[in-house]
Amino acid sequence: MSSFEAQFFSEIEKLRVQLLNDPMEEVQRAVREISQDEILAQIEGVILGVVTSLSRDEVPVLELPNRSSWANVSFDSVVGLQMSSERSATSVRSDCPSSVSKFAQILKILSVIYRLVQSNSYATKRDIYYNNTQLFGSQRTVDSIIDDISCMLKVPRRSLHVLATSKGLISGDLCYLEEDGTKIDCHPSSAAVSVSSNIAGIKNIVSSAKFILIIEKDATFQRLLDDNFCAKLSPCIMITGKGVPDVNSRLMVRKLWDTLHIPIFALVDADPHGIEIMCIYKYGSVAMSFEAHSLTVPSVMWLGLLPSDLQRLRIPAESLIPLTKRDESKLNSLMKRPYLTSQPDWCKEMELMQQNKVKAEIQSLSSIAPDFLTNIYLPNKLRYGGWL
Template identity: 30%
Template sequence: MRENDAKAFVRVWKVMEMCYKILGEGKLVTQRELFYKLLSDSPKYFSCQRHVNQTIQDVVSLLRCTRQSLGIMASSRGALIGRLVLHEPEEEHIDCSILGPSGHAITGDLNQLSRLNLSSDARYLIVVEKRLAEDRLYNQIPCILITAKGYPDIATRFILHRLSQTFPNMPIFALVDWNPAGLSILCTYKYGSISMGLESYRYACNVKWLGLRGDDLQLIPQSAFQELKPRDLQIAKSLLSSKFLQDTHRAELTRMVETGTRAEIEALYCHGFDFLGKFIARKIVQGDYI
């Protein structure tokens, strides 16, 4: 057995041993917290966060379980705002429509998220790549806004999936930048993340691409377009090789690569700070999504 393979084998047992201790103590830890503990106890095998992340994925695949069942809690950057009330047993309810612009922070504890009772009079679920709460969009359109502020973490995907199961007739729309990273974010919500192994598809949702799309680019001034970066092209290459990418998404991505340009949602503000709400409402009413 090669040295690297032997170390990977030992790492699996070290992580399982640590998870056994965590569960025995009834605790939950993040992957970062687990890394520092393993770095202290077994520096020979865990010299970087990547070793821990990969080993956790191996353990999840080996045991066919979730991270949460191992006592590993998701780190979350996500937030919710809009026409949604959260009820946790024996706790005060949280009305997400009267919160400040940062919304309600999504906990990384999936057990806590699973205990929430959800009530809403919204008609739409809108996933946004960035924070748009300052627009008070949900006052213009009866909706719930959810964001992971970038690539979605497990906790944000989990609560989106719970919302989709609780309100099955509520369509889910995504508003992302017109660039390969924006499409990659949408695809993670829609299909899951390959890096999550067996957990990849667990929280997949039927997300429709509302914007930005090629047909919306006429609304953006030429000066607002940016050149694709090497990282964009790398993401595009990976997406184009995916068998899951639907034809309409592939066509959009191909157009990005061929033009070598990208555009951000914020570019729409050139029409005024109230334009975004009108833009979203028009596209929903006209059924302009894919």
């Protein structure tokens, strides 16, 4: 083993032990499984409420927790953003022209979910949309209502027997079995593996990976895949949600953390959008805060691209991009987020971006050398502990 390899493995092992022993970085795992009977009972309770209102000649009303309000969210350093117990709700009335369609859509999807759970079968969100395209109008409507129902019933979406097609990709030192017994081998090849649509069903995870690398963009992921990054430096796992991650990509990162207990790094663009994507993996989002316990991984570390890297590496000015007014607005919003009070080093990086008024994509590193990202930037970052 070379001195470089020895130092690298030493740094990663120290970090792994630190994460395991730091109580503030332990992600809660005690998420109680919801039985099928409980889900059926909750749906029956909702329908009974509607029928009771009708029998009393009252207007049926459904109360949905407001999933878009920061006022409904609290921050916990161990869990991330989570929905408060005292949260405001939105009334969906059956006698109001602006909400009667949504009322009917919710009841229809509840009936579909009831049959799926009762028969222990599964359907995709797209299946549900095509079940009645005229009623739903768009796939987005179905997606949003399913999350509303999950939040209303306080049940993880996967327990509703509704699956979503994954957009994420994964590659590296990893093998596992799907729920139907299919063996998935993610070892580096010319093509990555699509993230499973049923993360809860994954079992028998086998890996000797030393760390997990979350990559913001598919283009960077493919570049590292082509360069055989996972095999060159050390056994590792790479995953990308291709931008803003879908729920399955986030569930997969959490599943790997719960199973492997290895460091997780994020490689994102040095811009407000990239930072927000990293924060979604680490702390969660307002819209999905009701399911924070199974989606967030507060141990995620910012590996790059750091705003301070732009100066330190002397990235050419022509590779830097001026911040737009929208970027500045997003940056100001991020710096007010409750979780950044516990990340002073992150705040310094964001203040530097604010002062310099420039951003940069990961691809800007190729302006230094075509192989700079794979052969120099990432190995040195990992070797010398260049993460925040």
